[in-house]
Amino acid sequence: MEGLLYQPEWRIIDQSAVGIHFQALQSFGTDDTLCASVGAGQAPATARSWVHHNTVVLGIQDTRLPFLQEGIDFLQAQGFQAIVRNSGGLAVILDEGVLNISLIFPEVEKGIEINRGYDVMWQLIQRMFADFPHMIEAREIVGSYCPGSYDLSINGKKFAGISQRRLRKGVAVQIYLCVNGSGAGRAELVKQFYQLAKQAEPTKFVYPEIVPEVMASLSELLGTELTIADVMLRLLRQLKEQSQYLYAGQLNEYELGLFPGYYQRVLDRNEKLAEMK
Template sequence: MLLANVPITVINRTYSSEHKLISFADTNTLLEICDKFQRPFLHFWTTEQPTLILGINDRHLPNLAAGLKGLAVNHYDYFLRNSGGLAVISDPKVLNVSLFIPTATHNYSIDQAYQIVADLIQTIFPSLTIAVHEIANSYCPGKFDLSVNGQKIAGIAQRRTQRALVLMLYMSIAGDQDGRSDTVAQFYEQGDAYRQDRWHFPKVDKATMTTLANLVSLDISVEAVEDQITTALAAQENAIDLSSAPELLRSAQFINEQATQLKKIQLRNNQLPIV
């Protein structure tokens, strides 16, 4: 599927704990640039530290401070993203993928957009039968969860502007998925998630999630999956730009927009309780 008439610029970043908020500032910045210039991007990123990324709904935990304190005790970093949904985990073996698509000349329905990523992942792992439906007792369950044999390996979200959209996928490549699930389960327990019934929080069951390494190969790596995704997009007649990302990230336009977006995310995170 041809997504744009200009090459897709590939950006690859690893965010330290100090710069964790820049991950979503970059997402917002790239979405604005995609909208303005109808320029597509593929943004791969990971975090250096195990990090719980809160969704907007997680702010409604009755005892959010206790949940956050438990994360700190377990040596997990955390921050609040500026999009809906619920908590997910990021660490060096979880790959975050954001695909930015211009929509001025071609609009996609919500389900059509989600299916682009679902089909892409199925293409690069033809030996797996990947189902697309909600895995209820996973963390951050959603209609477009990707699973194999009932176990979730990835989740997808999307955001839109008037002339662009971004599809955001997190995928557990390897590592201790049971530990990730236990961390989220403990976060909700300590945050008294089930003491109220206005907001729905999942009762995370670690048996509902797994990693690609458990399904495909113990030697699979984040870098290998990045290469496969890029190759699959190129095979769909999309031109791939692997060279201009450094110039983009140094440009005044990117830096200025990133600063604006970062301030917004910092203000949002300043609302979290101090623990």
Template structure:
């Protein structure tokens, strides 16, 4: 339970917008939370992007593949939090909980479990039961994959700063899982260039969207349900405008790109 929680739902980011800006915004806000800003729940989507992990960026052909994606209008970035490649569309929700850690004592596993419980509770209007546990062959694999009937629709990662941290998740709602899996597999096949490299082996039949798995009608419907779940976790809730400036975001975009997106 939070004493206070601020909820931000960002407008849909268009293909023309740099997807890294969403992560930069959260990075700036995470620092503010470490300095006394209330905890934050942030929900956002991007029209057409591929977000990869740091290990993905180290694949031999990654740089060239990302450049070709950008030339095709698919925005790309290297995510500062953990995890691997994820395809973003308007039907994929990104959600982050940004929380203070002034005492530097956290239990990431417990926080992962809490995020799973929020995602599960938001499915109750559709009477769907989701489970946590790695789904072999899914993209962005992890111990806290969230699935229905053995097909993953959500992955969870974390990011720690000095006095704050965030738990972040992607949630597939409207898209067909096999279609997204094929796009992510295409990235890995091209970036690895046929070399024997360690990267996720994405398989068909492992991913799904909540529309096909649980009858959730839209990303907006699930976001509204998830926001209601978050509202119940706090004594005081506010949904206000962000006080993060555009200049702060631009500076952080440059810093994150220099730090993580390099050969």
């Protein structure tokens, strides 16, 4: 775990302040591009940060909800767009108070075990907030949206979820951090989406019964108002400690050549959803 977080070079691609014109679909295309590039040895280990305007990111299982269009109509009425992502999990909310971090590693030697990828992100978040007297746990928080065994929580309240994307010998470990705002408010929105999109119809897949009170933002849990910039500074400090060379960068020439193809795949995956709107 220590060895994975430590890299000779860490390249930082900070897209946390790009604004509302940077679409979430572009983010998923970017992470696939980085997986392929880092996996091919065309770029060093890369940390990418990103923030998006009001977007609900659905999982593949969510697209099978019996009344999906009614759920999407509700989200749009609340000022949110809905997209489908290319990694696992269920619906999550992105807005200006949610910071996303992707760590992209090359798979070398025997490869990176699934749990090792989750553990390294958990370790990073623990280090980023080590100055607070709160234990950050990794376990499933029942009643949260997009529940998983690596939900990050403080005192039983979830503030982050981790996923992974593996492609062409590259591994992207992705986390969303609810930095500020109301965690319960976000959960209430997802709860209403599922109520409208599923209703009383029986389904083969068991969708989560969301209890908004089990979710909160870091600002709420730590008792101090954090901004995206505050958390970015904590991230940069930790990565600097875990590398010989930390630098800011953008997509290189090789990656710029790959991006259109991976972005198109993400667009194709969302065509079905777009046709329903």
